[in-house]
Amino acid sequence: MKIILVSDIFGRTPxxxxxxxxxxxxxxxxxxxDIVDPYQGQFVPFENELSAYRYFTDNVGLLTYSNLLETRLAAQMPVSHAIGEFSSNALLQQPPEQKKPLxxxxxxxxGASAIWNIADRFIDAQNQITAIxxxxxxxxxxxxVAxxxxxxxxxxxxxQHFSVAELTExxxxxxxxxxxxxxxxxGFMNKLSDNYDKAGYLEQVNKIRHQISTREINIY
Structure with a gap:
């Protein structure tokens, strides 16, 4: 299995x-x-989250980041396809053991929002990609997005700016x-964030590790 981490506004950091x-x-x-970040591997030192947000907004933006992720993801697919158009015939031609999420x-x-933005662009890739x-x-x-x-x-x-309960509903x-x-x-998963929570981080890392090691990637 290939794992692609899609970073937040801080980019690729320690x-x-x-x-x-x-x-x-x-x-x-x-x-x-692999790591995908808004600044394509370039380290950008930020004083705080506000400066990181302003830099991301002024120099990249979510649309550009989403397109960057789509391009990087297309290059990682086990069979070639046009961006946004995954070949179902090519998928069927793969050996059975490759039909699990790769x-x-x-x-x-x-980074999560960028994944969401491209989640409907890879036709028939439901057995190739899964995401958190x-x-x-x-x-x-x-x-x-569907x-x-x-x-x-x-x-x-x-x-701060919207109701989580309403969105999840x-x-x-x-x-x-x-x-x-x-x-x-x-931000609880980012050690650079003011909201970093060690217990929450370890809890989620252990869950991800379990999914990877057991290949228990749920299909909803």
Whole structure:
């Protein structure tokens, strides 16, 4: 299985590298984890979350980030296909053992929202991709997406600018979506965030590790 971590507005940081290290021992090879970030690997030092948000908004934006992720994901697919048009014939030609999910996307904040934005662009890829998205607050602005592949959406206890309860209610019951709330704040998985929560981080890392090691990737 290939894992692709899709970072938040901070980009590729020591905190993201630490998460990679925490997941590595469940994989066969180090190259099984890839990182997608808004700044394409360039380290950008931020004073705080506000400066990171302003830089991301002014220099990248969610639409560009979503398109970047789509391009990177298309390059990782086990068979070639045009972006947004996965070949069902090519999928059927794969050996049975390759029909299990081969790519696990894990996104945080804008990374989760970017995953959501492209979740309907890979036709017939539901057996190739699965995803986990943490506190993707911008999902609320694009509720028309009908994910083709299964995605677990994990939201914080509350958000400053909208009702988490209302959003989860709108998402619940839709095909390929599993929605849950955790008793932590937005950013709890990022060691650079003011809302980082060690207990919450370890709890979720252990859940991800279990899914990877047992290949228990749920299909909703």
């Amino acid at each position: 905190a993201v590298e630490s998460l990679v290290a925490d997941l590595l021992d469940t994989l066969d090879h180090a190259e099984d984890i 790519i696990l996307l894990i996104g945080f904040s804008v 998205g943490y506190y993707g607050s911008q999902i609320r602005n694009n509720l028309n 994910p083709i592949f299964p995605i677990q959406l994990i939201f914080p206890q509350q958000e 709108k998402l619940s019951g839709k095909m390929n979506i599993d929605v849950s709330k955790v008793p932590y704040a937005h």
